Amino acid sequence: MASLAAVPDIDDLRLVVTLHRTRSLGSAARELLVSQPALSQRLARLERRCGTALFVRDTTGSTATPAGAELVRQAEHILGHLEQVFPNVRSAARARTLRIGTFAGLSAYLFPVLDTLIGDEVQVRQIVYHGREMVAYVDEGSLDAAVVGVAEQMQLPRHVVATRLGTDRLVTFVPSGVDGPRRGARPFRDLDVVYTAWDNSGPLIAERVAALGGTTRYAATAPVAVDMARQRGTVAVLPSSAARRSAGPDDRVLACRVDLPVRLSVISRGALDPTLAAVVPRLTRELGLSR
Numbered sequence: 001m002a003s004l005a006a007v008p009d010i011d012d013l014r015l016v017v018t019l020h021r022t023r024s025l026g027s028a029a030r031e032l033l034v035s036q037p038a039l040s041q042r043l044a045r046l047e048r049r050c051g052t053a054l055f056v057r058d059t060t061g062s063t064a065t066p067a068g069a070e071l072v073r074q075a076e077h078i079l080g081h082l083e084q085v086f087p088n089v090r091s092a093a094r095a096r097t098l099r100i101g102t103f104a105g106l107s108a109y110l111f112p113v114l115d116t117l118i119g120d121e122v123q124v125r126q127i128v129y130h131g132r133e134m135v136a137y138v139d140e141g142s143l144d145a146a147v148v149g150v151a152e153q154m155q156l157p158r159h160v161v162a163t164r165l166g167t168d169r170l171v172t173f174v175p176s177g178v179d180g181p182r183r184g185a186r187p188f189r190d191l192d193v194v195y196t197a198w199d200n201s202g203p204l205i206a207e208r209v210a211a212l213g214g215t216t217r218y219a220a221t222a223p224v225a226v227d228m229a230r231q232r233g234t235v236a237v238l239p240s241s242a243a244r245r246s247a248g249p250d251d252r253v254l255a256c257r258v259d260l261p262v263r264l265s266v267i268s269r270g271a272l273d274p275t276l277a278a279v280v281p282r283l284t285r286e287l288g289l290s291r
Contacts, residue, residue: 008046008049011042012042012046012075013078015032015039015046016064016068018031019043020064020068023063024061043055052065054067054071055068088125096121096123097122098118098124098125098145098273099127099143099144099145100125100143100146100276101143101146103128103129103149105198105221105223105242106147109222109287110147111126113287114283117279117283118276118279132154135150138160138268139159144268144273145273147165147264147265148267149262149265150199151263151265156267160268161271161272162265162267163268163272163280164291165265165266165280165287167289168198168262168290169239169259170238170239170240170258170262171237171238171244173238173243173251174229174251174253175251176251177233180235186213187213187257188209188213189212189213191214191234192234193234194218194232194237195216195219195236195238196236198239199262199263202218205258206218208258209258219236219238225238225242226238237258239262244288266280
């Protein structure tokens, strides 16, 4: 068992998160209600315990080193759990809760459907995070399940089981009033093409769009891709389920020659919760995925 001296306390975690966000020892000290010298001394002690510098301080402010950025990421994760301890305890007293995660791009489409399908039998606590990190959270028990696009692109931990949800193909979203792709070998010629990915295929999508004549513009999520395409008066390449749920009556959703299907899976530690398992087939249909 690790000694208590080797475990950071909550104030250490709050220090690095606040300093990373404010980039100023003075601002962080005011927010944490301590003096700047006291905060500086605490940071120095923490860096000695870690055995490495966590922040670089110069005239522009305080910037996390790679080690500091990793500690910030871990601290945010731990503090997020701590903040939910009492709400989760109260929730458990009222009804059964499922902690289900997914990545940002899918969340706007998945969670409303899941809420309708599960109904009031179980409370769904919605978590949005990155795919690979959600695999780790499922493995450690922080999540009951997660919908990810990377399950077939990585080695899953021994106890994590992937249940195929369905396959989503890329399409071309054409906003109302925008000319669609051209005919011929280079349908995206002279077009800015917004694209997004639900798995690790982003670089491949960009490469294939470029080979078809387009200039690529990355969007962090599918809703962002749709809005960028509308505002720029151009087209977007994104998964079919997102495009069809976002399309207005005068928008068009066309077949796309960028053939990189996205395979979505529900991952869990061991067997899926029975309530969630029961709605998976309907969830597949509602999202417009193919099995």
